[in-house]
Amino acid sequence: MKIYTKNQLKIYNSLTKKKELFTPIEKGYVGMYVCGPTVYSNVHLGNVRTFMFFDVVYRYLLHLGYKVRYVRNITDAGHLENDADEGEDRIAKKARLEKIEPMEVVQRYTVDFHNVLDKYNFLPPSIEPTATGHIVEQIEMIKEIIDKGFAYEVNGSVYFDVLKYNKEGGDYGILSGRKMEDAIHNTRALDGQSDKKNPQDFALWKKADKRHIMRWTSPWSDGFPGWHLECSVMSSKYLGEQFDIHGGGLDLKFPHHECEIAQSKTCSGVNPVNYWMHTNMLLLNSQKMAKSTGNYILPDEILTGENKILSKAFSASVVRFFNMQALYRGILDFSNDALVASEKGYHKLMEAVASLGKIEAGKISTFDVNTWKQKCYDAMNDDFNTPVFISHLFDAVKNINLIHDKKATITPEDLSTLKETLNAFVFDVLGLLDDTKTQSSDKIDGVVGLLIKLRNQARENKDWALSDQIRDELLAIGIQLKDGKEGTTFSMN
């Protein structure tokens, strides 16, 4: 029996601004599209927050037993730098600065992106399509929009006619809560450089100027597609005209997602997405993390400790844990203190998971495992409330420690449920890794075991100087000895 039949998931839908019961279009199957990165530079931690959250969404849906097709694109065609005719795309600009081919830039940062995801233990999406791999489909979609009368060509470029779309029943502005009548008066003028009929109109195809390297042949000009188009094309190609979940960062809500809806709806006549999900921004020192302002930290810099923000290096799982201790819809402020606190909590959790393997069952359970388990599911079912979910995991931690200290007991049946459930939640759903375990090995176990033995002999001889030396010097290299009633154990940081 699939877990999802017993667990009714609720998702906060950005479109309706309400939590709604999640009902997939096709029972048992979920189609999810998430806007991926533009690969013109390294992904920073803010980007990672979004992908990490949707990684957990993906993991949880799989855990519930859904068959999920998760599509996350790579934007490698470059976006317009601005709305002026002379706009060159970002990837081409970077290439010129670095005197390399645009596709070389794309390749370098795509590899970097994948390396980061790998280090942070992301599950790969089902399909990771690229914009440049779908130029033909994008041209077809533009033709279709022109045929339906909602796009016009000017000087080799094609624009979507937002006002006409809305006059004829369209709902441009529905996602972002903008009224087009207001927007007309409030959009900043762009020096009259534009070919557009109205400033709200957005480009579907842009004619490339002479210096523009990334270009494709089209019925209108040698040029390149507008940046909103690729997501409409790739989502409908792989997930259908209508699909379940579309995710992305809050900053993409307008205009990117708004434009996607207009494009897709023009072609299909239906709302493309049932549940829109937006992750909020990650702040650094209370300011938005963004490459353009220099206020950012790279995922690799956290792992190596080579940065000006953190006091030391932190593992990928600590960052993951930190992210999951906050709700995805809220702004999250990244700081050294917060990360230090998360690291300790994470270690506490991992040590309980480790000692869970060692505890013995008893005759009765002083811990209601099944109620606990359901509380965990309830939290996740409530719009992926990972902070509450984690607070329940600490409920299990407390009980595991009590049982471990012989102050509580658990039946064999409950113990097996607890093991199975906690492991699934921690490793499968949250995607955490046990850092201590991966660093450990039989040889280290043997060496430290020998030192523990020598130290215990010293302690028997009341040679405190020697026993403390062993303890302190091991601690200095990151191995902590723990004296318990059952003898001495150790853990590594």
Add this chain to the structure above:
RNA sequence: GGUGUCGUGGCCGAGUGGCUUAGGCAAUGGUCUGCAAAACCAUGUACAGCGGUUCGAAUCCGCUCGACACCUCCA
């Protein structure tokens, strides 16, 4: 200027009309220890301000102050 989000204890962050007002970190006391650490037990401090609705509001409404984001490429 327009659109939107938000202001919770020393810090990070849940909750969203009454119920035990999460959880993590830090702090204090205790158990344990040769002393510690770890673990466990116990404890304190809070809902930006003002006004309103209500039997009752941190939670709803209004205003004020403050923060942030989007409106231009951005996860």
